[in-house]
Amino acid sequence: MTLEKRQVVSVDQVVKDFRPGFGLRRIRVLHGVTFQVHEGEIFGFVGPNGAGKTTTLKILMGLIRATEGKASILGRDVAESEFRHQIGFLPENPYFYPYLTAREILHFYARLCAVPSKHRSDRVDELLEVVNLSHAADARLQTYSKGMLQRVGVAQALIHDPEIVFLDEPMSGLDPIGRKEIRDVILSLRSLGKTVFMNTHILSDVEMICDRVAIIVKGAIRHQGRIEEFLPDGTLSTEVVLAQLPAETATQLEEDHGAEMRGLGDRIELTVPEKNVRDVLRAALDAGAQVVSVTPHRNSLEDVFLTAVRDEEGEA
Numbered sequence: 138m139t140l141e142k143r144q145v146v147s148v149d150q151v152v153k154d155f156r157p158g159f160g161l162r163r164i165r166v167l168h169g170v171t172f173q174v175h176e177g178e179i180f181g182f183v184g185p186n187g188a189g190k191t192t193t194l195k196i197l198m199g200l201i202r203a204t205e206g207k208a209s210i211l212g213r214d215v216a217e218s219e220f221r222h223q224i225g226f227l228p229e230n231p232y233f234y235p236y237l238t239a240r241e242i243l244h245f246y247a248r249l250c251a252v253p254s255k256h257r258s259d260r261v262d263e264l265l266e267v268v269n270l271s272h273a274a275d276a277r278l279q280t281y282s283k284g285m286l287q288r289v290g291v292a293q294a295l296i297h298d299p300e301i302v303f304l305d306e307p308m309s310g311l312d313p314i315g316r317k318e319i320r321d322v323i324l325s326l327r328s329l330g331k332t333v334f335m336n337t338h339i340l341s342d343v344e345m346i347c348d349r350v351a352i353i354v355k356g357a358i359r360h361q362g363r364i365e366e367f368l369p370d371g372t373l374s375t376e377v378v379l380a381q382l383p384a385e386t387a388t389q390l391e392e393d394h395g396a397e398m399r400g401l402g403d404r405i406e407l408t409v410p411e412k413n414v415r416d417v418l419r420a421a422l423d424a425g426a427q428v429v430s431v432t433p434h435r436n437s438l439e440d441v442f443l444t445a446v447r448d449e450e451g452e453a
């Protein structure tokens with residue numbers, strides 16, 4: 138028996154039209170978007186710039202209304218407000234008053250979110266620990282790096298211990314260390330049983346931490362599923378780069394071993410089906426060629442993403 142996971146976010150055929158200015162024609166930026174987020178997972182909402190990620194998130198946060206369709210969180214329509222204490226939100230470009238310290242700003246949000254005064258200090262300390270900012274808690278935010286500010290933003294989203302956290306581009310503009318720190322915070326949320334919804338276009342981060350993803354391109358969902366479905370096990374093909382390959386051997390490799398060939402100056406790049414790699418290498422070496430590189434190629438989320446974007450452009 139498989140246990141059905143509880144759906145905590147549901148977006149059903151959501152359409153959004155904007156009117157860019159008075160008297161101008163409406164433009165449709167979401168074309169019937171449908172996806173679900175399950176309890177306890179890290180969900181990646183992935184798409185290129187302008188795809189409609191932030192617009193979808195704003196609809197979920199109740200900041201703008203859908204033109205058509207339904208969106209609900211924890212079974213409640215997003216227009217309602219009772220469930221809001223169970224969700225946290227990090228906007229795309231959060232702004233914090235630079236003369237305050239991290240501790241002060243988190244105290245402010247704790248008050249705003251009605252964290253009882255006797256628990257506030259403990260909660261702020263705990264969160265500073267979670268986002269790894271205890272050492273800088275009493276420094277003004279103007280002295281913070283972008284990565285540190287982003288972690289203040291994440292801490293702000295968690296101040297009232299919400300069930301579901303919505304993060305709009307939490308890793309954007311961060312260096313690899315900053316991204317790892319945010320990834321670690323997100324993973325620690327999952328281990329606490331929280332659900333994380335994250336907008337992003339950084340695919341390597343998605344591959345590393347997300348349980349499920351939806352790919353949105355030009356306002357339409359192109360793929361949705363568990364991350365493993367996008368990352369099939371095993372190698373699909375191998376790229377072999379050779380130098381000094383005699384022309385007749387090259388032709389033979391194409392004909393006998395299904396290798397696809399591309400000239401790279403005095404080198405030749407072959408895309409070889411996995412099962413034929415040994416034979417191709419042996420034949421090339423026997424013919425006196427030099428092996429420059431051998432790179433196994435796996436299907437990745439990036440391939441799926443690029444194909445989805447190209448298909449959409451092809452149709453446009």
Ligand SMILES: Nc1ncnc2c1ncn2[C@@H]1O[C@H](COP(=O)(O)OP(=O)(O)OP(=O)(O)O)[C@@H](O)[C@H]1O
Nearest residue numbers: 155156157166184185186187188189190191192193
């Ligand atoms: N208030 C608005 N009025 C008119 N058009 C808008 C408005 N808000 C967003 N758009 C348009 O909707 C489309 C989707 O924008 P959105 O901000 O949702 O994209 P995104 O996927 O978050 O992109 P990014 O990765 O750049 O953050 C864009 O073409 C944008 O220009």
Ligand SMILES: [Mg+2]
Nearest residue numbers: 190191192229
């Ligand atoms: Mg956005």
